[in-house]
Amino acid sequence: MNLDLFMQVLVNGLMSGGVYALVASGFTLILGVIQVFNFAQSQFYMLGAYVTFATVASLGFPYPVAIIAALVAMFLLGIFFHFFVIQWTLPHGFFHTMLVTIAFGNLVAQLALLTFASKPVSVVAVLPGVLAVGGITFSRAKVVVILGAIVVMAALYFFMKTKTGTAMLAAAENRDVAGLQGINAKRIFLVTMGVGSGLCGIAGGLIVPVLSASSNMGTNVFVRSMMVVMIGGTGSMSGALLAAFIVGIIESFAFQLVGQINLLVVFLFAAVLMYFRPGGLLGKPLPIPGQ
Amino acid sequence: MSKMKWKLSVLFVVLALLCSLSIFAGDRAVAADNVLRIGSLNPLIIKEGLEQQKWHGLLTKMVNEQGGLKVGGKTYKIEFFTYDVAFEDPTKTMAALQKAIHQDGVKILINNFGSVDSIVANQADQNKVLVLGMGPSDEPVTTKHQYFFRPVGGFYIAGTNYLIAHDFVKKGAKSSVVCTIDTENGRVTAERYGNAEKLAGLKVLTPIFFSTDTVDFGPIATKIKSLNPDMVDFGVNFGPTILNLAVALKEVGWKGFIFPGSILSNDLIKNIYAKVGDWFDGAETLYLDPRGIPEVIEKPEMKALVDRYIKEYGDFQTDGCYWVSSWFVMMDAIKATQSVDPTVLKGYLEKGPKPSLGMAGYIQLFARPDIQQLRTVDGMGSTGRGVTKNGKLEYFEQLDVKDQYLMTIKLHGLVDVYEKYWEKYGKPKFPPEKSTWDFSDLKK
Numbered sequence: 001m002n003l004d005l006f007m008q009v010l011v012n013g014l015m016s017g018g019v020y021a022l023v024a025s026g027f028t029l030i031l032g033v034i035q036v037f038n039f040a041q042s043q044f045y046m047l048g049a050y051v052t053f054a055t056v057a058s059l060g061f062p063y064p065v066a067i068i069a070a071l072v073a074m075f076l077l078g079i080f081f082h083f084f085v086i087q088w089t090l091p092h093g094f095f096h097t098m099l100v101t102i103a104f105g106n107l108v109a110q111l112a113l114l115t116f117a118s119k120p121v122s123v124v125a126v127l128p129g130v131l132a133v134g135g136i137t138f139s140r141a142k143v144v145v146i147l148g149a150i151v152v153m154a155a156l157y158f159f160m161k162t163k164t165g166t167a168m169l170a171a172a173e174n175r176d177v178a179g180l181q182g183i184n185a186k187r188i189f190l191v192t193m194g195v196g197s198g199l200c201g202i203a204g205g206l207i208v209p210v211l212s213a214s215s216n217m218g219t220n221v222f223v224r225s226m227m228v229v230m231i232g233g234t235g236s237m238s239g240a241l242l243a244a245f246i247v248g249i250i251e252s253f254a255f256q257l258v259g260q261i262n263l264l265v266v267f268l269f270a271a272v273l274m275y276f277r278p279g280g281l282l283g284k285p286l287p288i289p290g291q
Numbered sequence: 292m293s294k295m296k297w298k299l300s301v302l303f304v305v306l307a308l309l310c311s312l313s314i315f316a317g318d319r320a321v322a323a324d325n326v327l328r329i330g331s332l333n334p335l336i337i338k339e340g341l342e343q344q345k346w347h348g349l350l351t352k353m354v355n356e357q358g359g360l361k362v363g364g365k366t367y368k369i370e371f372f373t374y375d376v377a378f379e380d381p382t383k384t385m386a387a388l389q390k391a392i393h394q395d396g397v398k399i400l401i402n403n404f405g406s407v408d409s410i411v412a413n414q415a416d417q418n419k420v421l422v423l424g425m426g427p428s429d430e431p432v433t434t435k436h437q438y439f440f441r442p443v444g445g446f447y448i449a450g451t452n453y454l455i456a457h458d459f460v461k462k463g464a465k466s467s468v469v470c471t472i473d474t475e476n477g478r479v480t481a482e483r484y485g486n487a488e489k490l491a492g493l494k495v496l497t498p499i500f501f502s503t504d505t506v507d508f509g510p511i512a513t514k515i516k517s518l519n520p521d522m523v524d525f526g527v528n529f530g531p532t533i534l535n536l537a538v539a540l541k542e543v544g545w546k547g548f549i550f551p552g553s554i555l556s557n558d559l560i561k562n563i564y565a566k567v568g569d570w571f572d573g574a575e576t577l578y579l580d581p582r583g584i585p586e587v588i589e590k591p592e593m594k595a596l597v598d599r600y601i602k603e604y605g606d607f608q609t610d611g612c613y614w615v616s617s618w619f620v621m622m623d624a625i626k627a628t629q630s631v632d633p634t635v636l637k638g639y640l641e642k643g644p645k646p647s648l649g650m651a652g653y654i655q656l657f658a659r660p661d662i663q664q665l666r667t668v669d670g671m672g673s674t675g676r677g678v679t680k681n682g683k684l685e686y687f688e689q690l691d692v693k694d695q696y697l698m699t700i701k702l703h704g705l706v707d708v709y710e711k712y713w714e715k716y717g718k719p720k721f722p723p724e725k726s727t728w729d730f731s732d733l734k735k
Binding site: 001004005008009011012015016113122124130137139141142210211212214215216217219220251252255256259260262 | 336473499500501502504505506507508509510511513514516517531534535542543544565566
């Protein structure tokens, strides 16, 4: 493999990793704070892609505005989902809520299939074309995704230092004690779901100039994001970020070597890692609520 | 009884009532007569499937507007049923067949696209339902099955791939790779196309397969670039996949000859050019727009179809034209036999019927002596051949039935096998098209 190909494979991996980081961070946040295993998480990513497309193609807004629209739309949808569905299922237990998220995820995927199935939808990249550096070519759009993901993760880091972010961390640590400190758990849960969904919306918005949005793109990302959460360690955002890029890079290089069973290589890596570090790279073992 | 138990009991009763309603669904085959029920298994997740659905609706409407199908002294109203089978999903194929045959009373299935044909063929035999399907896998057209016909098949189309590959060889191509979805059809197609390309003089590299839900083609394009082929054959792929693969290939800096699969609509070409510009010039593929195929559009009945489509649906879309070819085969068979009985139609079709004219050209059924199938169950359609230039697909010649038939026999090294068959059963009579090959070319 020459340097040009090596760099292209690396960029592919980093781009995928950026997307996984955003989706997995959102998932980790929701799991950590609300203790909900949100199977619909990656569908917000898919919807974010379509919102971005619709904002650019149908409403004629520039791409940066469309990304913000995707963030806001998914933030609101996440709040809606929690307010009208999740919060009523929480008292019935972890698995009950999990089933509801599976149903919601399926519903969203099917609606998207019915609405958008016939057309490939994408937007023209903000920076189209390729970047040539010393004979090595990169897709500019992919570099935008990588940088965008890093910027968003940095913003998330600073958000978690704010009053709201700290309250979320406190609620994740111990809900009852947080309540005693005056933290309104219901409000925090709503914001958490909104932020978690919004992160996925941004991921979808970032990726749509590179990949055509499709109704199955959420399902595709879901398994990988779960791997990221496990490898990074539940409850650890920095773990999710690190694991996301590791998964993306392993997946990308493995594809060059073994073709479409590359995910198996990722699974093997995860299995070996979990054997030596059950809590993942930087987190703790996945909690089974009730135990 | 506790509240929870009451709730569970009520739920159980409601479910039982809902299930019992299915008893009254019954078998529509015993319902009102003088209705011909035709079905099609289509992939409604892609544009081709949706266009098939539109065409079937339109063709059905046009027949019913004329008072129905007048056959054997009776007049039949046509009821057309479309079943969504996603793409090569065995569960959905089976579910669709169960509904079609046992609930809706469908007696003829046509233009099945994206179904699992081996399942379709088995059900067709068990229930005496006539199938006029398509697809590359040979299993359904073997002697195991009686009711499965394949007017638009993947065997006799080898000549098309050979001609396209041969063109690229003349322009300097030395190697090729097939990159396609990892399904039964994808693998069979990769083998077939690979063989045609090999015979054209290309070094055929190991094919690259990817799952049907792949959205990121960057790694695939990078892998193709690492193999450095002169030609990339997109195999069995559709709209979004073709677009994404083309974009990814351009971005990794690969440039060469492209066969973008057999489905390239005007809309898709426009989308591709919007993303990759003139990088896509020179790609060769099938030209399936009836408006640009002289032997089709010169026929008043075909022009009427095109005009009617535009009147009903607006802008003319080419995605479904080729994939509804079996409708015309079915109609010709019904007119010739004056019957809608699947067994009668089967008897007619398996004895070498006259070619039918579809929207991309003539369609003809042939025997397959290479697999000991002496009934004429397998065929192909004549299609246009086009090359992309300046944002469009330009028609440059018709790939006629005779040329494809003869080229396929020669490419597969089956001349002796077919000659023995012709000695006993006679040579086929081809449609009135211009051909470049004749039987004497088989010995050259």
